[in-house]
Amino acid sequence: MVFPIQLPHDAPFTPDQRAWLSDFLTQILAPGSHVPAPSGPAVPVTVLYASQTGTAEGLAKKLIKSLKKGNFAPELQDMATYDRSRLAHEKNLLIITSTYGDGEPPDSAADLHAWLMSDAAPRLESLSYSVLALGDTSYPDFCKCGIEFDTRLESLAAVRLYPRVDVDVDPDAPYSQWSAGVIAALCPTNSTAAPRSEPAESEETGYSKSNPFPAAVLENRNLNGPGDKQTHQIALSLADSDLAYQVGDALGVYPLNPANVVDEIIANLPFKASEVPAPDGSEVSLRHALIHHYDIGSLNKSIIQKWQAKSGSPFLRSLVAADDKKAYDDFCWGRDLIDLVIDHPADFNDAEEFVSILKKLQPRLYSIASSPRAHPGEVHLCVGIVRYQTFGRQRGGICSTFLADRLASAQPPRVYVHSNNAFRLPTDPATDVIMVGPGTGIAPFRAFLEDRKTTAALGRNWLFFGNPHRASDFLYQQELESFQADGTLARLDLAWSRDQKEKLYVQHLMLQSGAELWAWLQQGAAFYVCGDASRMAKDVDQALLQIASEHGKLSPDEAAAFISQLKKDKRYQRDVY
Numbered sequence: 226m227v228f229p230i231q232l233p234h235d236a237p238f239t240p241d242q243r244a245w246l247s248d249f250l251t252q253i254l255a256p257g258s259h260v261p262a263p264s265g266p267a268v269p270v271t272v273l274y275a276s277q278t279g280t281a282e283g284l285a286k287k288l289i290k291s292l293k294k295g296n297f298a299p300e301l302q303d304m305a306t307y308d309r310s311r312l313a314h315e316k317n318l319l320i321i322t323s324t325y326g327d328g329e330p331p332d333s334a335a336d337l338h339a340w341l342m343s344d345a346a347p348r349l350e351s352l353s354y355s356v357l358a359l360g361d362t363s364y365p366d367f368c369k370c371g372i373e374f375d376t377r378l379e380s381l382a383a384v385r386l387y388p389r390v391d392v393d394v395d396p397d398a399p400y401s402q403w404s405a406g407v408i409a410a411l412c413p414t415n416s417t418a419a420p421r422s423e424p425a426e427s428e429e430t431g432y433s434k435s436n437p438f439p440a441a442v443l444e445n446r447n448l449n450g451p452g453d454k455q456t457h458q459i460a461l462s463l464a465d466s467d468l469a470y471q472v473g474d475a476l477g478v479y480p481l482n483p484a485n486v487v488d489e490i491i492a493n494l495p496f497k498a499s500e501v502p503a504p505d506g507s508e509v510s511l512r513h514a515l516i517h518h519y520d521i522g523s524l525n526k527s528i529i530q531k532w533q534a535k536s537g538s539p540f541l542r543s544l545v546a547a548d549d550k551k552a553y554d555d556f557c558w559g560r561d562l563i564d565l566v567i568d569h570p571a572d573f574n575d576a577e578e579f580v581s582i583l584k585k586l587q588p589r590l591y592s593i594a595s596s597p598r599a600h601p602g603e604v605h606l607c608v609g610i611v612r613y614q615t616f617g618r619q620r621g622g623i624c625s626t627f628l629a630d631r632l633a634s635a636q637p638p639r640v641y642v643h644s645n646n647a648f649r650l651p652t653d654p655a656t657d658v659i660m661v662g663p664g665t666g667i668a669p670f671r672a673f674l675e676d677r678k679t680t681a682a683l684g685r686n687w688l689f690f691g692n693p694h695r696a697s698d699f700l701y702q703q704e705l706e707s708f709q710a711d712g713t714l715a716r717l718d719l720a721w722s723r724d725q726k727e728k729l730y731v732q733h734l735m736l737q738s739g740a741e742l743w744a745w746l747q748q749g750a751a752f753y754v755c756g757d758a759s760r761m762a763k764d765v766d767q768a769l770l771q772i773a774s775e776h777g778k779l780s781p782d783e784a785a786a787f788i789s790q791l792k793k794d795k796r797y798q799r800d801v802y
């Protein structure tokens with residue numbers, strides 16, 4: 226697929242140069258095309274990435290492949306292991322980073338980021354750089370980490386060779402724009418930009434994010450007993466797909482929106498439903514477009530601003546005029562598109578204008594809960610089903626309710642493998658493993674345990690799991706107990722948060738066994754966390770610091786350095802969401 230290249234408005238070109246360059250870049254990105262090659266000695270380029278769940282890493286590798294087609298000497302570097310003393314000697318640095326938590330760097334970027342922001346960072350006059358910042362506008366601090374790298378390098382006197390591009394969830398088009406822009410900027414103006422004769426990379430074949438696989442559903446079962454929670458074990462067939470995965474990867478799932486909500490939206494629109502363009506340019510019915518292609522879920526500032534421009538709602542007018550972040554957040558919380566349609570009618574001319582303000586429906590990621598060695602040809606997920614009631618309406622998460630409720634009548638779910646090298650079992654099977662995964666955080670650890678069992682890995686395994694009630698929420702109880710019985714699990718610590726008066730969480734159990742946990746770490750164990758990012762993962766991190774300080778007799782600074790070294794050594798990995 227080729228995207229027309231739009232150059233950023235602040236790119237330093239005249240209108241004529243801009244038009245020519247856009248056209249040129251669009252053409253060179255076409256399948257079968259070549260990357261322009263500066264003449265003379267190969268141009269050194271370091272591609273430095275920081276990724277929490279693999280997207281930035283995937284793009285960095287793709288960029289390296291493109292650079293190798295031209296006269297460049299590209300080098301791939303992970304921020305986790307990057308030797309920062311190199312920075313002052315780099316010539317061309319291309320940074321690709323995501324943002325995590327509440328506007329924080331990914332784990333692998335934390336150290337480099339902190340150092341670069343500090344007074345210890347050197348002047349970088351001889352460095353040329355550009356940043357691709359991955360993020361999601363549904364988070365308040367959109368692309369904050371990439372923005373900080375970009376502005377800090379500029380303040381250290383490095384030269385921006387191409388403007389930063391900020392990515393809102395879907396990287397395809399912005400990545401194409403940015404990579405073409407930086408490659409063009411890396412070619413000296415007097416170079417002949419001669420294409421090399423080597424064959425161009427063939428167009429992507431097989432199943433992928435842009436060509437998802439329709440996977441037959443083998444099993445769809447609620448793992449919870451009667452109670453508030455609903456968590457589904459979903460087994461999908463990968464037969465005839467050629468899709469392969471490793472434990473630690475995630476599966477991307479394209480959901481369909483609920484037809485009943487779509488019908489309610491259409492019934493309340495002021496115009497006659499007609500054909501509309503889908504995001505891929507094809508013409509489909511409005512109903513089809515709203516079920517398959519457009520996001521009718523949660524609201525954000527951008528859609529409210531666009532809606533307000535078409536609506537006479539005094540409330541929306543004052544909300545937009547105030548431009549207050551908290552007021553936007555308060556309004557958006559618990560509301561969806563249907564609330565705008567019904568409560569704040571808007572005067573769209575036609576269906577096409579209406580869909581033009583909607584965002585593309587995005588796939589959701591799920592940590593893979595199976596080992597391919599234990600279940601060849603299958604992939605299993607452990608999905609928490611999101612249901613809640615707000616403003617008098619029963620609502621559901623789009624993808625989790627699609628998987629729980631709408632699979633039978635819909636076509637098979639379309640899926641792809643999202644590789645994540647930042648969440649991998651130790652390469653040495655004799656290494657001990659400590660896993661902390663409450664709630665759906667159990668998913669990758671079921672896969673780890675299956676893998677460690679089928680490979681007869683010698684290292685010990687210790688799992689911390691938690692959920693509200695033992696009676697109803699002990700996910701994979703039989704499997705975990707049999708892992709205990711056959712010795713795969715050396716220890717299983719269970720935190721039932723609501724089975725007693727005081728909350729009991731996984732980190733409380735870690736602290737209770739702090740001496741032993743410290744001993745495991747001292748013997749080389751790797752430490753993994755999966756599940757809720759906003760509270761649990763932070764509290765577990767604090768508990769780990771406390772254990773290092775109490776049982777390792779480390780000062781706060783030494784404990785922090787110990788944790789940071791664990792991350793660098795890839796012995797502390799997190800898959801949190």
Ligand SMILES: Cc1cc2nc3c(=O)[nH]c(=O)nc-3n(C[C@H](O)[C@H](O)[C@H](O)COP(=O)(O)OP(=O)(O)OC[C@H]3O[C@@H](n4cnc5c(N)ncnc54)[C@H](O)[C@@H]3O)c2cc1C
Pocket residue numbers: 278475522523558559560589590591592593607608609610611612613614615621622623624625626665666668800801802
């Ligand atoms: C790398 C990664 C791995 C993941 N692995 C797993 C996994 O193994 N298992 C799993 O279950 N999930 C996992 N997730 C989360 C998953 O991707 C989805 O985010 C989750 O299933 C919710 O998606 P949804 O489409 O059902 O809900 P959405 O339609 O996206 O709705 C979620 C939104 O609903 C709103 N909402 C939810 N509850 C309430 C409430 N009580 N009141 C008001 N508003 C509310 C919030 O705005 C929330 O953001 C993972 C995420 C990532 C990034």
Ligand SMILES: NC(=O)c1ccc[n+]([C@@H]2O[C@H](COP(=O)([O-])OP(=O)(O)OC[C@H]3O[C@@H](n4cnc5c(N)ncnc54)[C@H](OP(=O)(O)O)[C@@H]3O)[C@@H](O)[C@H]2O)c1
Pocket residue numbers: 456608609610611625663664665666691692693720721722723728730731732756757758759760761762764765802
């Ligand atoms: N950021 C996100 O969007 C996000 C994050 C996590 C989960 N989810 C979604 O929410 C749904 C259910 O999630 P889930 O099954 O993974 O369960 P969960 O809500 O993460 O809860 C699992 C267990 O963790 C406990 N817990 C709560 N706060 C904690 C803390 N600070 N430290 C340690 N443990 C804590 C809970 O206890 P109590 O409930 O009793 O307090 C419960 O026993 C899923 O759809 C999932 O995708 C979304």
Ligand SMILES: Cc1cc2nc3c(=O)[nH]c(=O)nc-3n(C[C@H](O)[C@H](O)[C@H](O)COP(=O)(O)O)c2cc1C
Pocket residue numbers: 275276277278279280281282322323324325326327328329331359360361362364365366367368369394758801802
């Ligand atoms: C738990 C969580 C927190 C996130 N926080 C932010 C954020 O604060 N700002 C932002 O712009 N994007 C945020 N994102 C979106 C990611 O940056 C985005 O999905 C990115 O493509 C992930 O790239 P990676 O796979 O390379 O880590 C967050 C995503 C998750 C799952």
